[in-house]
Structures are given as C-alpha cells and as structure tokens.
Amino acid sequence: MNFDIGIPLPALMSQLLLGLVNGAFYAMLSLGLAVIFGLLNVINFAHGALFMAGAVLAWAGMEYAGLNYWVMLIVSPLAVGALGIVIEKTMLRWIYKLDHIYGLLLTLGITLVIEGVLRSVYGVSGLPYSPPDTLQGATDLGFMVMPNYRAWVVAASVVVCLGTWFTIEKTKLGAYLRAGTENPKIVEAFGVNVPLMVTLTYGFGVALAAFAGVLAAPVIQVSPLMGQNLIIVVFAVVVIGGMGSIMGSIVTGLGLGIIEGLTKVFYPQASATVVFFIMVIVLMLRPAGLFGKEK
Amino acid sequence: MSTQSNVPALEIKGLHAWYGESHILHGVDLTVNRGEVVTLLGRNGAGRTTTLRAIMGLTGARKGSIKVNGHETIGLPTHKIAHYGIGYCPEERAIFSSLSCEENLLLPPTLKASGAGTGQGMSEAEIYEMFPNLKERRQSQGTRLSGGEQQMLAVGRILRTGANLLLLDEISEGLAPVIVQALARMILMLKAKGYTVVMVEQNFRFAAPLADRFYVMEHGAIVERFAADELQAKMPVLNELLGV
Numbered sequence: 001m002n003f004d005i006g007i008p009l010p011a012l013m014s015q016l017l018l019g020l021v022n023g024a025f026y027a028m029l030s031l032g033l034a035v036i037f038g039l040l041n042v043i044n045f046a047h048g049a050l051f052m053a054g055a056v057l058a059w060a061g062m063e064y065a066g067l068n069y070w071v072m073l074i075v076s077p078l079a080v081g082a083l084g085i086v087i088e089k090t091m092l093r094w095i096y097k098l099d100h101i102y103g104l105l106l107t108l109g110i111t112l113v114i115e116g117v118l119r120s121v122y123g124v125s126g127l128p129y130s131p132p133d134t135l136q137g138a139t140d141l142g143f144m145v146m147p148n149y150r151a152w153v154v155a156a157s158v159v160v161c162l163g164t165w166f167t168i169e170k171t172k173l174g175a176y177l178r179a180g181t182e183n184p185k186i187v188e189a190f191g192v193n194v195p196l197m198v199t200l201t202y203g204f205g206v207a208l209a210a211f212a213g214v215l216a217a218p219v220i221q222v223s224p225l226m227g228q229n230l231i232i233v234v235f236a237v238v239v240i241g242g243m244g245s246i247m248g249s250i251v252t253g254l255g256l257g258i259i260e261g262l263t264k265v266f267y268p269q270a271s272a273t274v275v276f277f278i279m280v281i282v283l284m285l286r287p288a289g290l291f292g293k294e295k
Numbered sequence: 296m297s298t299q300s301n302v303p304a305l306e307i308k309g310l311h312a313w314y315g316e317s318h319i320l321h322g323v324d325l326t327v328n329r330g331e332v333v334t335l336l337g338r339n340g341a342g343r344t345t346t347l348r349a350i351m352g353l354t355g356a357r358k359g360s361i362k363v364n365g366h367e368t369i370g371l372p373t374h375k376i377a378h379y380g381i382g383y384c385p386e387e388r389a390i391f392s393s394l395s396c397e398e399n400l401l402l403p404p405t406l407k408a409s410g411a412g413t414g415q416g417m418s419e420a421e422i423y424e425m426f427p428n429l430k431e432r433r434q435s436q437g438t439r440l441s442g443g444e445q446q447m448l449a450v451g452r453i454l455r456t457g458a459n460l461l462l463l464d465e466i467s468e469g470l471a472p473v474i475v476q477a478l479a480r481m482i483l484m485l486k487a488k489g490y491t492v493v494m495v496e497q498n499f500r501f502a503a504p505l506a507d508r509f510y511v512m513e514h515g516a517i518v519e520r521f522a523a524d525e526l527q528a529k530m531p532v533l534n535e536l537l538g539v
Contacts, residue, residue, distance in 0.1 A: 172401070178393040179402055186389040189351045190403035190456070191377030 007265055013144035019261015020254065021150050021219065024157030025051075027253025028212040029234040030241060031161060032205035034249045035168070037238075038181040039201050042092060042103035048231025049111040050206040054080050054213025055222045056118060059127045069132040069214070076214045081207030088202040093195075111227075118224040131218035153215050160211065161250045168246050177201065236279040242289020252290060302365040304329045304380075304460045304491040305350070310359035312349040319345045319354070321515040327460075332482065332492045334502040336537060337512035343495040344386055346512070347462045351383050352376050363460065378406045382453030386464040386495075390437040390445045397433035399448055406457045416457035425481065426451050443474035450481070460491045467501045475501055499537065511536055 029047055036044045057076040061067035067075065087110060095102045130136075131149040138147045168174035180187045180194050188194045220226055241252030256275050264271040282290060305327040312320040320342050327333045335343045348354050350361055352373040361369045363379040377383070382403075390399055405416060423430035426447040432440055440448060446466055453461060463482075467475045475498070482492060482505050496502035503526060511519035513536060521529050 172398075175394055175398045175402055179391045182391050182393055183389050185353055185373065186383075186385060187402075188373040189353060189377060189383045189385075190453075191374055191406055192404060193374045195372075195374070 010144045012265055013146075015261045015265045016258060017144075017146065017150055017154070017261075019258045019264070020154045021257070022260060023254040023257015024154050024161075025212050025216060025230065025253075026234055026237045026257050027161050027250045028157055028208055029230065030237045030253050031164060031246065031249045032208040033234065033238050034241075034243045034246070035164075035177075036202055036205040037243055039177060039184075040088075040092065040103075040198055041096060041100065042107065043100055044202075044205070045104055045107040045231065046087070046110040046114070047107075047206065047209050047234065048227030049114040050080050050084065050227075051209040051213040051216070051230065052118075052224060052227035053083070053114060054210025055129075055217040055220070055226060056122070056127070056213075056224070057210070058214040058217045059129050059222050062129070063127075069218075073211070073214050077207035077211040080210035080213075081203040084206035085199055085203040087206075088199045092202065093198075111231075115224050115227070122224060124223055124225055126221040126223040129217040129222050149218055153219065156215060157212070158254075160208070164208070165246045165250060233275055236275045238289075240275075240279050240282045240289060242292020244289065244293035245291040248289070248291025302329070303327060303362070304331070304364060305493065306360070306362040307346075307350070308360040310346070310349060310357065310361060312345060312354040312358075313356045314345075315355055319515050320349060322359070323349075323512075323515070323517055325510050325517055325520070327491060327493055329491055330486065330489055331507045332486050332494065332505055333508050333510065334506035335493065335495045335510050335512060336499070336502070336533070338537060339497075341512040342515040343512050344464055345515070347383070347385075347464050347493070347495060350376070350462060351381070377403075377456075377458070380406065380458050381460050381462060382456055382458035383462045384449050384453055384464060384466060386468070388445050388449040390440070390448055392436060392438040394437050395433065396429060396435050396437055396440060396444075396448060399437045400429065400433070400452045400455070403452050403456045405455070417454040419455065422451045422454055425484075443470050446470060446474070446478070450478075454485075459489065460493070461485065462493050464495045465497060466494070467496065467498045479505060499533075 029051060033044055033047050036042060036047075054076045057079055058069065058072040061072040061075060062069075091106060091110070092103070095106055135149040135152050138145045139151075140146075168177055176187065176192055176197060180192070180197055184194045216226070237253050237256050238249070240256065241248045256278070259278070260271055260274055263274045270277070286292075303326050305325070307323055307325050310320055310323040311318065323342070323346055325333075335346065337343050345354060349357055350363070350368075352368075352371065357369055359369060360367060363376065363381060366379045368376045368379060391402070394402065400422065401419070428444050429448055429451060432444060437448070438445070450461075450463065450466060466478055470478070479501060482494075485492060494502055494506070506523060508522050509520065509526070509529075510517050511533070519529070519532060519536065
C-alpha cells in the first residue's frame, strides 16, 4: 500500500511510532529538568546519568536478584529518587545562592562520577535487557504492525506525564510547588517547609528520569553512556519548549520526537541535527521558548 | 486563653540584622501586647520593613532576641517562625501569578496550634464576606486582580491560618481612598476580634486613628515611642522626624 510520497504507510507509521517513543523520553526528561530548574534554579546536567542509572538498576535487578521488569519499574525510580535526595541534601543545597553555572558544573561532575564508576565496572559495550514476556511481540493493526513494547512505552509515558501535569497544575501540592518556584521566601514565611519541598522535588524529578530509564532499557542499549547523547538533545528540547509550562514541556518533547522520526523518513541525513536546527530558530525568534514566560 | 494574656504577643530586645555585609538594624527594642495595634513610623530606609522581615527570618544574619507569644524565635528557620502565630503581609504583596485568586487565598497552611499563639482562623466564607470582590474574582489569575483586590487577597490569606499576630507592611500604599477606608475599617474589626497588629505605615493619616501605640524608627533603631493619647503632644517631634 503506497502513498504518492513514495513511502509505504507501514514504514511511515513505524518511524512515527519510533519518533513517539523518543519523544516520550524527551518529554519525561525535559519535564523533570524544567521542574528542577524552576524550583531549585539548578541546571541538572546529571539528569542523563540518573536516567542511565535507572536503566542499569533495572538490568542489575534482573541480573543479581532476579527481579523482573515490573518490579524494577517501581524499585528503580524509588532508589534513584533516594539517591537524588542524598545528592540534594549533601551537595546541591550549598550552591543555590550562586550563579547557575555552578549548578551546571556540579551536576556535570556528578554525571562524570556516576558514568565513570559504572563504566569501570561494566564497560561500554552494553548490557542486554529484553522486554517483559507480556509485552513482547507485535500487534497487526492493518495499516502497520505495532511492536507491543514500544506502544507500552508511549502509553506509560503519556500517563505519567499527564499525571505529573495534573498534580502540578490542579492540586494543592502543585500550588505549593508553583508558588515556591515564584517566591520561595514568602511561601516559607507562611510556614511551609520549602527546603523539604525542594529536596523532594529534586528526588521526584530524577525518579522520573529513572522511570524513563527502565522504560528505555529494552529499546536503547543499556550502557553507562546511554544518557550522554540523550541529555544533549533533551537540553535542546527544554530550550525550545521554554521553562514556563509543564504542558509545554510535554507537548514539545513529544512533538520534537515526531519531527525527528519524520525527518528520518524523508531526509535521514538531517535526523541527528534537526532538533538543534529548530533550537537555533526558536532562540532567534522567541528566546523564552515556545511556551516559555519572559522573565 | 486569658491566663496567657499578659505574655506580650511580640517582644524584641536588642535586635541587630544584616543584609549580607550591610548592618541595617542597630539594636531594635519594641514590645507589642496582645490585642494591640502598634504602628511603626519612620522615613524610607529607616529600617521598618527590615524589622518585619527580621521577625520572619528573611534578612541575613540576626542577633538579639525576638519572642513571639513568649517563644524565642531568633535562631529558627523561617518556615518554623510562622507557626508561633504570625501572619505576614509583605510590602510587595507577593501575590503568585501562577496561582488563581482562590489558590492564593487558600495557600498558607493552617498553623499548628501552639498554645496562646494561634486560634481558630477565619473561614473561607467569612473572608469572602469581608471581601466580596475576592469571591467574584476567585478563578482569575492572581496578578490579574486590581491593586486593591490584591491587597485584600494578601491580607485575607493570612487570616485563614489561625495566626493572631499580623505583620502588615504598607497595606495602604498606592490604593484609592475608598479602599484605604475599607482597610481601616478592617483593621478596627480585626482589633475587635482580638487580633494583634503591627503596621508599618508611611500614610500617617491612615495609621494615626487606628493605633494604640507608636514607634518611630531612624537609622535602624527606635528613636521615639508613645501612646495614642500622647499623639497631639508629639506632633512637633514627628514633623521633624518624618517630615509629616
């Protein structure tokens, strides 16, 4: 079944799904980055390494303890979230008053440590991880054959992202986060334990990254370097979307994943750089980002 | 409740405060008794706002003693100080633009009951009765409200928490006379309900009829203190200190 554009529909839909899968990772990671930057004023370069830690933990859980995918989907984010809380309490809180560059440098250092340690133990060639039995195989939808696991990744990510959006925008807990992002000192003056909220927010942001890591383990090679390529693109996604809105981060992440996927179909040479190309254009026309608020 | 009524709501002794290296408060002494309305007068830069911020722990280093409802708070972090019974309304009002009017109103948490410091906060319904505009505009984004509405919101939200010591910083600033009169009526009503109010006010005509006692600040210290019945006698001094 061919279209006039010369691309068979199943191939197009397949690339679109792959694009959505990447977009799902972009959305979850840029969401965590934006929330952390908003409240902590820290550019969390360690986001990629903690995404990778989530994936490696999933593999390790299976390898050393026979814990399956579904268990690690919960355990891995909790463990990485706890690690995030330790990082925030012992290292990050000393640099909040300083320029953004110090947060970037500190989290870059944390990234190098995490990646270096894991690389020395496991090397770089990748650790095998297969999707859980219930999600293996594919479903024939007529216009395409849909790999079940990839569909699951997109569905789970969208649910988690929307759940996060709802919590932040529509609940009282989210109101504390939004107010604390705008004026933390006054929120503290009302008696809210803002330092605790900051710690837990960082923990949640990196737990979200680890959750993405577990989702990614069966589709992206699990290796200590898997976060590096992703984090650079995610930064571009955050710049394009702007820090202003949660829904903006989600939409931008998914949208850019789709654009990247379509570029791979129609002009594969540009697929690695199309996101950065868009980033340059957005920076020139609307520096605060598509959904960002001018500060 | 009445057994505690002779403990001052606020007792500050020898308060020094810094912003970074700048030494702003040089040994402030002031006392506010339960149920009083006290006004802090002074020129711009005298240290009045800094005094309120120092009570809340929002300055840099502090030294001295600050007792809120009998509890020493000088060493406490900001988020613990409020729970001793303080509602703080900052000069800049600090209405959150990422929250609706209603979310702004409901944001400050109910203070943990700590003896004489806190009581039953006003209910949401009572606050809307006092400020019907806020009910009308409750779904609007916080910063889309008019100046007067934002001021009412800034005061209204601290009345819900159960705080009975209110720190109000320049609430009449920049508002139309009609709204300023409404705020004056509100303060008298709060006083009748037993609230303790510390007001920083530039608008002498607004503050003078409301206060039981006055403190005048200059260069980060108290230079004059007198009761309402001494106001007339003190006018020449005030003229000189404040350019009133």
